[in-house]
Amino acid sequence: MELILFLVFAGIAVVAAINVVVQRHPISSAVSLIAVMGSLAVLYLLLGAEFIAAAQVIVYAGAIMVLFVFVIMLLNAGGETKAGRSFVASLLGVPVLVALLALLAFFTARIYPRDTEVHFGGFRGGTAQSVGRALFTTYLLPFEITSILILIAIVGAIVLARKELE
Amino acid sequence: MMGHVPLSWFLMLSAVLFSLGVAGFIFRRNIITMFMSIELILNAVNLTFITFAYQRQQVAGHLLAFFVMVVAAAEAAVGLAIILTVFKNRETLNIDDLDSMKN
């Protein structure tokens, strides 16, 4: 059951991620990215992170990506025109990507042999209760600092996006 | 055990998503798409945090992922405001056309 769920949603995530990169129009990329985030939320559930899965859908897919779609719609900019880039670069790009991936996969496989197996319910510490408890005790300072960061971001966004007052 | 997923597969998936995000950031010329590639990278990192939280049976990884999300939200707000301003002034989203700081 876990294997099927993982394969299905990991497959969706990878295909959608490829789609993010290759689509010409930003809105198609945005929709694909929403699919990636949705399938990652399911994988989080598989790993017992129910609060983070919900936050992923609410914050990432539901708020941040709405902002992206909103801006794309607002600018109504057309698709990307093909830039005249060098033949060597496009020839080198894919092998470099594969090499990077192979390197990462190699180290992952070396450090984490296939002994730890994920099964549903293997970790029950991801409830809203335990996350909240840790957030407001051990991690209180970072939490407060992020709230200041958010405030700065709000002010910054308004200053940047408002109409110039003459 | 049949039907169970090795933990390393989650890390592999994360690596794949991360590489795709990097590729998108390098290959694409549209600012918004590049920005979305960064979000993809952050999502890949979050998956790693959650996987390690499972492996170590600790909730700390979840909190790191949570903080990444919060910072990503702040980043998206400011970043998209910058993109709006750039588009208002230059009427282009192509990163190659935004080179007036050069020479």
Place this chain on the structure above:
Amino acid sequence: MDSFIVISLIKIFVVFGALMTILAYLQWVERKVIAHIQVRPGPYRVGPHGLLQPLADVIKLITKEDLVPPYVNKVLYLAAPFLAITMALLSISVIPFGPKIQVAGYQTWMQLTDLNFGVLFILGISSMGVYGIALAGWSSNNKYALLGGLRSSAQMISYELPLSLAIAAPLLISNTLSLRKLVETQDGWLWNWNLFHGFQYVSFVIFIIAAFAETNRVPFDLPEAENELVAGFHTEYSSMKFASFFMAEYANMITVSCMAVLLFLGGWVAPWPAAYGSGYVPVVIFAVAGVITIWRGLNPRRKRDRYTFPPFGVVFLIVAAVFLVPLLQSALLPLFWFCAKTGAILFLFIWIRGTLPRFRYDQLMGFAWKVLFPVAMLNLLATGLAIAVFS
């Protein structure tokens, strides 16, 4: 394991079938109620009192030509209504309609599934619902549709904040995210309901206002303001695709009504314990309704009432008798209270549609950010403080 799957499948079919029927008839109810508010008869040609009108509408919508305009973005244009209806129907799966019941030896909850983060699940799903509308507006390649889509996405983002803050207050009181446990904490008397805890009626009012905006209902139906934007985001949609947007709107209405009932009005719990006779309320209501209808049928004001009213009266009396059967009471009574409360909220939706004019767009956004959001924030702070002090 096998019986679990079979029971779940049966429950899915029952809930889905009931939901689809209710969606179709909610539209009939809305037209009838609005008609009576505006002193006109409403649909009454198809079947007695227009009761077959939803069926006729469905046939009409299915047989209409399904037009895909040129210049649209095909993939997103086709995906948008599908997305809207899926997201609207998905959240029903975690809503509990009643307590644990016994059917043919099997114990089961009157709920498809209980998540211990059910409230977060519904919030997440409803925040995904905005894509159906935004993408429909964008992919139609039509200025009116685009503006409708833009307006709706801005509106839904803005009103989601006060909605979430208003939901947080009763969650603090009940101290759970599971919808099932939420109801269990409100058991007993009327004053155990979250609505009557101190000043929680403030959260309730904020929730209802934000819910109206989230479902794009009057007075917040800016995305489809027909005098400015033709039909808003669904200008270019026809036939069943148009119908799915319509159904999504009504399904969202049902979901937020269920949420309001679960969070504030005690879910399936009766206003007072069964020991004091709350179990006889539905019997009395249906019996009185049956007697009135039969009496009106025997002394008709209009000619056709003589033939249409008595059958309804008999049906009402049978329903009243069914509520007296002890075996069915354990399942039917909670369901009755749940449906009665949800129905009351749905009636409020329709009533307001018949009463209030539409907001202007800047008023709408100003109201969300300058009034509703600060009030919701203060309300949450005060609730937290009150809980910290008094418990």
